[in-house]
Amino acid sequence: MAHLKDGTMSQNVSPLQSENAFSRLFDRIKGMLPFHLWIMLPTIIVLAAITIYPFIWMIVMSFKETAMNPGESDIWVGLYNYTRLLDDEPFINGVKLLLWYFLLCLSIEVLVGTSVALLINNVKWENFFIIIFIMPMMVAPIIVGYLFRFLYNVSFGWGYWLLKSSGLMSGETILANAKPWLFSFFPSTAFMAVVAADVWEWTPLIILIVLAGLKAVPQDQLEAARVDGAGPVRTFLEVTLPNIKSVLLIALVVRFMDNVRYIDLIYVLTKGGPADTTKILPFYLYNVSFRYFEFGRGAAIGFILLLFTIFMGLFFVNVVFKKKKEVSNSG
């Protein structure tokens, strides 16, 4: 028996018994989650603290008109910040331009990136070419913006001179040109100039990813295609492309998410102008939140953008997994 502080006696518990009880409790807690989740738990807690809290706060804020001055308090406005977006011209324009931005940047980058990767794959100077090609990617986007601003400058820009003298551009300016480039349904010349800068910087990422994919294409399949007499185009379509599809989709997801986030280029090159023709949705979001300081409206736009990103992300992921399933089923 052990003496307790209040003078009463309690049953004696041997150290062995208490150890067993502790061990049983530990086992029970451990059994509540699979082992890998236990390992990840600290990270999950930290991530939750720094992402979920602001996320919830963002949703709450999107229902408010936030106070601007000391002594004022936020006003609950319900869904007003969302409903007003329905006839908010810059918002609708921003969505349209964002879709154009995805379409043009992703298609050009994937097309050019894949072509270049195919060209330099397994050639003698492959490493040298890789170093040369990845250089633009190493430059900060804001620097790329300034670089292209100089290139496009009417006064001394080499890019302006090239486009003008080659007849690829009508009009007297690139960045101040709000008229459609080439065809009337195309976005403005200024917009295409921003796309060109994005393509210059980020095509190397696609080259790198596709090159990595190309290294994993089974040699026996390539040899079999060659033995069967398939030409380079058929070999690419029938053997190479199916093998690198998953990698390409990952590249697409990465670039898609970048495009939603990056506003650096536009900030430096055009600030959304001329005539709103380069004001893609993330840039409008930046303006609303950090230039007009309308945090409520900004939160609503941000939330919509987030939903859109999640939706597109899930779409890409489903395509990848579907592809993988098909491959494993056929295997």
Added chain:
Amino acid sequence: MDVTRREALKKIGLGGLVLVGGHIVKSPLGLTQLAHASDDKKWKQFAGSKIVFMSEDTPPTAAIKSKIKPFLELTGIDIEIIEEHLDIVAEKVGIDVRGRKGAYACYYSQDKPIGAPFYKHAEDLRKFEKDPTLPKVPDGTGSDVWLHRFLDITGRFYDDPKIAAYPYDNAVAVMMYRKDLFEKYSPNFEAETGKPLVYTDKTTWKEVLEICKFFKKAKFPDVKYGIALQGREGWGGQLDYQRVSYANGMWLEWDFDDYFGAVNPGPCKWGDEQSIMTMGNYKELMKYAHPDSLTNDWSGANTAYITGLAAMQPQYGEFAAVVEDPKQSKAAGGRTVYDLCPKGDPSWIVGNGKAVNGTNFGIGGIAINHWAKPELQKAAYLFALWSTSHDTQYMVLKDVGGTPTRKSVFEMPDVKKAFVRATAPMKKIKPVEMDKGVMVDKVPLMPNALTYGPILKGIWKPDTVVGPKVPKFNEYIQIQTSEIQKCVAGLKSPKEACLEIKKKTDRLFRV
């Protein structure tokens, strides 16, 4: 009246003191030392504190940063000066004050983009002025020591009597033009139009348009365009357009007193006949201006001007330092003349509106952050006092090219001489070849002072235009400039653009 011998001696003594004092006050470098000697403890009381000043990357701030040693010696306060582009300053200051952090004990407060939305986050400077524990500067900080109503422009907002900032620098618009090109091509212009090619303070925007058409059509080898404008979306574009719209009929968006602004401005005048006419004329000006004018801000326009592509530019006085530097500018070496911005033209005015030399500006103030700790606010106030004092402004003007705001600096004899090129003090430089055989070995000691003549004329009513000071200024100028750009780009007619601005602006202010 009988005066005793003792009283007479007392008066003579006092008179002597006044004379000596007066002499010291007039001596340019004696001012601060005098004040410092008597208030030494007050200046030193926050020694060891560290404050941060968030500022636009203007010449005065660059100069103050490089000449900060006297402030450290005077106060013992460690100050970190962060220089950023104005948009970034507005963004960072906005985040700081909205987050109630007070990380920047003092910040650069441009009257409209920063002052108008955030003035409530600035501490009332009258509180520090009344505080007996804080020092004073010799001339004081009252309304009359600054250039005409600069304290109202940068420090007072709406119907609040509080003083939110002291005038720290001035960026007043003037017209800069290439005298050499005007003289050279005057015969050609005269042959075409029957008038000599000249620019005076009576030149109208309509005549400027004529000059622009002439230069663009002529395609001279040494200049391509008549004018470089600043139509970039945002504040640059708003000011650029305002110079034309105000000159023609003194048109303003709202009728409130533009020195103080209005929290609820009411319905705007966009869409009226005058606004539609001006929009059409501005579009025409843009058509003949440097092609990047729609995307250029003040720096971009200046680049077009100093690289010799444009013969004129409406520009802020502080850019004279770059314009007069032969290493950077083809417009240096006495080729540039500074004058008032163009006047309105009767044929561009609807009804009986007046034609004026529309002069606008951004007056940068220095404000104390309401959210900073009280002792840091006081330390920041010492910096605000020192940086806007006569001696500091004079030093900055002479050494690097500042833009003073105190009247007393403009009254200094050597500064007055520097207003005019013929009498301006010059400094020797290593000879620079500007064109073949054209060498420049001297530059003005105070290049910005060359713009002070037109600046001191232009800052008075009716020529000057201050506003619009409205809380949602930053969103309003986005609405305005993006619609102006749509009109200039041919996507909308002047009427459509003006009516769209009206619709969006009234909605913004909940009219």
